[in-house]
Amino acid sequence: MIWILRNISVHLWITTLFTIPLTFYIMPGLTRFFPGISPLTTGLVAITGLVVVIGFLMDMTAKKAVMNLIKEGQAWERSGILNKAEKNYIKALRIYDTFLLWPFSAKKIAQKISGAVAKFKLNTSVKNQNFKLGTMVYLKMNPEDEDIARLWLSHLRQSTVVTSFEQEVLSVLAEKHYANKLLAGLMIDIFLGLERKDFIAKKLYQHVLQDPVFKKRYSERIEDAIGKTDKTLQQEVSFLLPEKKPGKKIEIGKKIGSIMERGVSSLKNAGAFIGSVVSFLILSVGRATAYIKKHEKTQFYLKAGFLSIVSIWLGFFIISTMSHMFKSKTVEKQKVKIQIQVPRPFTIQVAAYLNEKHAVRYIDILKKKGIDAIVKKVDGGGKTWFVVRVSEFADKKSATAYGQKLKQQRIIDDFFVNNK
Structure with missing residues (x-):
């Protein structure tokens, strides 16, 4: 809920910026197209539709921007230029946190961006707290990723302070990988260091x-933590089946009935709570309406405020439209000048090595295949890299098309466009 409230203000501001002027612009046409419907109803439907459409388009644009930033960040990471990779990931997180509100798209993008951030965080010495949080979010959503889990547990075992969120992620991993010998070996040290005695801990200890x-x-340390680990511990953990006893089906039936009664009681309580909230809102609206009807000054102020807001947005819309119409030619000329001023061509980078001999050897392989390639010395991440770049192009589109062609022909594995 807090996440939604934090982002809804940005969505509301942007949708209001576009919705109100567009509604006034299309209202005459809608009223003529639907003559039998009240203008108020038509306006409400138009506003609702525009809000949904603008929100959807905003999410699609943000999604595309985030995916491009992730791909570019991964390319910088492969090249060893970590500071630029970090900036790309930070931009992607900011766009995600600001614009993505629709649940389905937000969840899918969250998995991709948190996965990229997790791998970057655990394989480098970056100390960004947002990256640390993103790593834990990814593991909680994808506990089956053993490689990330192993790296994260290795870092956590060396930590002196474990937060409540880290404890939660640790519990999720223990439930998923208690039978994994490698991960269990990492988790057992952490659980014993935290002196955990809960059910999940005992399940891990027993296995x-x-x-x-x-x-x-570990037998002595486990015994010091939870006592002797004989029949008592075996009866507590769920993966060890208890002995069958007569009358067990009746006990299970009673438990199921008790659970169902509790569920029905919870639903009744939830319904009563929702009903009371709705009743309170209806009464509040009724009282506010009655108060406004009794006070003419309040009516005047509300009408004046509403008309002022509408006038401001409508004026902004008209000014923006007229400005765009009269200055479009000037803007196009400026864009052409900026493109002419670009002093250096585009190229595609296909590999990066710490050893110059390896770069030269790869260039020889490419030249045998008729590919024009060069080696360029680049400093990044505290190291000196020898990057292999192929051809030169007048624009980014041509460079991207050529790189895709080489990739389809399996001459190169991957690439990214660079303006050297």
Whole structure:
């Protein structure tokens, strides 16, 4: 809820900026097209439709921008230029946090951006707190990613302070990977260091003790933490089946009935709460309406305020339209001048090496295939890189098309366009 409230103001401001002028612009046509419908109803439907359409287009634009920033950041990361990769990931996070509000698109993009940030954070020495949070969010959403889980657990085992969110992610990983010997070995040290005695911890302890090597190493520490680990612990963990006893089906039936009664009671309580909230809102609206009807000054101020807001937005819309109409030619000329002033051509970068011999060897391979390539020395991330670049182009579009062609022919594995 807090996330939605934090972002809804940006959405509301942008949608209002476009919706109100567009509504007044299309209202005459709508009223003529639907003559039997009240203008007020037509206006409300038009506003609702524009809000949905503008919000959808805003999300699509933000989604495309975030994906481009992630791809570019990964390209910089592969080239070893970490500061530029970090800037790209930060921009992507800001766009995601500001514009993406629709649940389905936001969740899908969250997985991609948090995954990219997690890999960047765990494979570098970057200390950005947003990246740390993004890594934990990714692991909570994708606990099956063993590689990221292993790197994160290795970092967590060296930490002196473990936050509540880290504890939550740790519990999710323990539930998922308690049978994974490598990850269990990392988690057991963290759980014992935190002195965890909850159900998930006991489940992990019991499974670890089934391995002879782990049992020899950790049996004493586990016993110090939770006591003797014999039948008592075996009865507590869920993955060890209890002995069948007569009358078990009746007990299960009673438990199911109890759970159903609790569920029905919770639904009734939730319905009563929602009903009370709706009643309160209806009464509040009724009282506010009655108050406005009794006070003419309040009516005047509300009407004046509404008309002022509409006038401001309408004036802004008219001024923006007229300005665009009269200055479009000037803007086009300025764009042409900016493009002419670009002093250096575009090229595509296909590889980066710390050893110059490897770069030269790769160039020889490309030249045998008829590809014009050069080596350029670049400093980044505290290291000196020898990057391999192919051909030169007048614009970015031509460079991208050529790179895609080489990639389709399997001459190169990947590339990104660079304006050297």
